């Protein structure tokens with residue numbers, strides 16, 4: 001099953017699928033470029049093909065801020081944060097969403113993993129995609145790409161989590177060149193903003209190239225956790241990519257990153273709480289007892305200290 005097989009599928013589509021056909025062809029072109037000489041010259045026919053899956057790596061939460069919003073006559077408090085996940089693996093993350101009828105709100109997502117001989121292996125049902133209508137954007141979200149959670153400091157039991165509606169995956173920043181990425185792409189391949197204003201699509205591709213990452217800004221849609229009901233205490237803020245483990249990767253060991261936080265309602269639950277980062281734990285699911293000597297308060301708005309910059313290393 002190789003590129004030729006996929007080209008056959010493209011050519012076999014009906015005329016009304018021209019939109020995503022074009023994107024499909026672009027994705028295939030990108031894959032062919034990414035494969036480089038292997039794609040054009042091939043490799044020894046008797047050599048077993050080696051799968052080249054992605055390796056998603058969750059970055060630490062950054063640019064934390066506590067926002068006060070009014071819901072009716074009640075004040076609510078949201079802990080906002082930037083999130084980011086990069087592909088450090090030898091191959092791209094590529095998901096293909098399809099549906100048989102427009103009555104189906106959710107497309108089934110299949111994952112395509114390329115191999116060293118240029119073929120593509122398909123794993124069906126790794127997730128879903130849904131067209132999301134929000135006040136500032138309307139496009140197709142891959143569901144359950146990342147998850148944000150606040151967990152108990154000692155037991156790591158889930159306390160509360162985000163309510164984000166999914167993610168428009170794309171190549172939005174380059175991983176620093178000093179970091180080794182096996183299959184680093186030379187150029188951006190995925191980034192058409194997930195078919196904005198096209199709810200009637202029957203199929204769509206979203207992906208993340210090796211050496212590229214995708215980030216989401218604090219307090220944009222779903223980039224927060226409501227902490228209004230939490231008691232004063234110490235918690236763990238955990239960001240996880242591929243939280244259900246359904247996407248094929250080289251490893252899941254680097255899919256979580258954690259900050260240890262102290263939340264104190266000094267002025268009662270009607271006023272903004274004091275939030276302090278106590279511990280910084282990259283590539284870790286929880287970090288009970290961690291203590292960061294640079295502990296500092298989380299600013300009350302996005303103009304405050306961008307302490308995430310200090311966490312970049």
Ligand SMILES: [Ca+2]
Nearest residue numbers: 055056251252
């Ligand atoms: Ca991973």
